[in-house]
Amino acid sequence: MHFHEPDWISVEPRNHIVFEMLVCFINSASADPTSVQHFADSTINALTSISTPDPSVEQYRNESRVMFGILFTIITQLDAAAPSQDHLVKLVLSLRCVPLPATVVQGFEVNDPGALDSDMNQDLSKLKNVLSSFEADAPLHPRNEDRPNIPRADWEYSPWRQAPGRHLTADAWASINAxxxxxxTATPDLIHLDLRGLYAMIEALEQPLSPSRLEDVLPTAAYWVIYAGKALKSNDVPYADYDYDGGTKKLPWSKGELWTGQHAFNQARWEFWMQKFKDISERNDVSEAVRVAALRAFQAGSA
Known part of the structure; x- marks a missing residue:
């Protein structure tokens, strides 16, 4: 399987090596799916071996961010339904088991004992940071940059960001969310990943969108139900029903204008979403791909 290697990766020797290792893992796992765990463990060991020896906290943070930036760059080029998606999940699960270098542990203990990312491999905090920067370029309507009061700390200075005025394709966005x-589903202990699913439902099913705009966001919501519907449906975390500064209605813990019921995940809202998927699957003003995705989501979420 061939992947495009952007300049920000190819011009930096270490970035290029990380890219090649991840591509090799994908191709090896695809050729021999029964050995995915072996390939995952071997790849994590190889990635660890090229890390800066005895890194500082900041060096380790930066190298982790770049690795996940490369990972998500590759994921944007995968089909959302490709088996390689699951293989990469197993790779990330192997990474969670890697202990932090002693110098990093010591750095946290001495300089920042209360740091939120003091267990960054186990809690995948850098993965979530990088995911936020990809979310900045999502093909949402309105665009994220046009929404007031959304925190942007994780968006800045990331080489994997799209050029100003450009956004991820609908396929790339769906692939990231898949x-x-x-x-x-594989890591129910990780906080805030479920919010991405709620966000996807709000964007696709609780807004009055034109057919062309549905093309951008419906597949993303569908894949959340297809791959994590059971986990989302059973979620009972009572996220606060509020908006920052009274201005933003497009955050994960908010609601779209088409939904007037209780916030967060609940049975009535789930049924509303499933009905919306069913309705979209029967429309003739959207593409066949959108209709199929909506029908798959309806069937998965209604089972």
Whole structure:
């Protein structure tokens, strides 16, 4: 399987090596799916071996961010339904078992004992940071950059960001979310991944969207139900029903204008979403791909 290697990866020797290792893992796992765990463990060991020896906390943070930036760059080029998505989830699960270098542990203990990312491999905090920067370029309506009061700390200075005025394709956005949905199912202990699923439902099913805009966001919501529907449906975390500064209605813990019931996940809202999927699957003003995705989501979420 061939993947495009952007300049920000190819011009940096270490970035190029990480890219090649991840591509090799994908191709090896695809050729021999029965050995995915072996390939995952071997790849994590190889990635660890090229890390900076005895890194500082900041060096380790930066190298982790770049690795996940490369990972998500590759994921944007995968089909959302490709088996490689699941293989990459297993790779990330192997990474969670890697202990932090002693110098990093010591750095946290001495300089920042209360740091939120002091267990960054186990809690995948850098993966979530990088995911936020990809979300900044999502093909949402309105675009994220046009929404007031959304925190942007994780968006800045990331080489994997799209050029100003450009956004991820609908396929790339769906592929990222298919991966995150499968990761959420595999790691129910990780906080905030479920919010991405709620966000996807709000964007696709609770807004009055034109057919062309549905093309951008419906597949993403569908893959959340297909790959993580059971986990989302059973979610009972009572996220607060509020908006920042009274201005933003497009955050994960909010509601779209078409939904007037209780916030967060609940049975009535789930049934509303499933009906919307069913309705979209029967429309003739959207593409066949959208109709099929909507029908698959309806069937998966109604089972």
């Amino acid at each position: 991966f995150v949905a499968q990761l959420h």
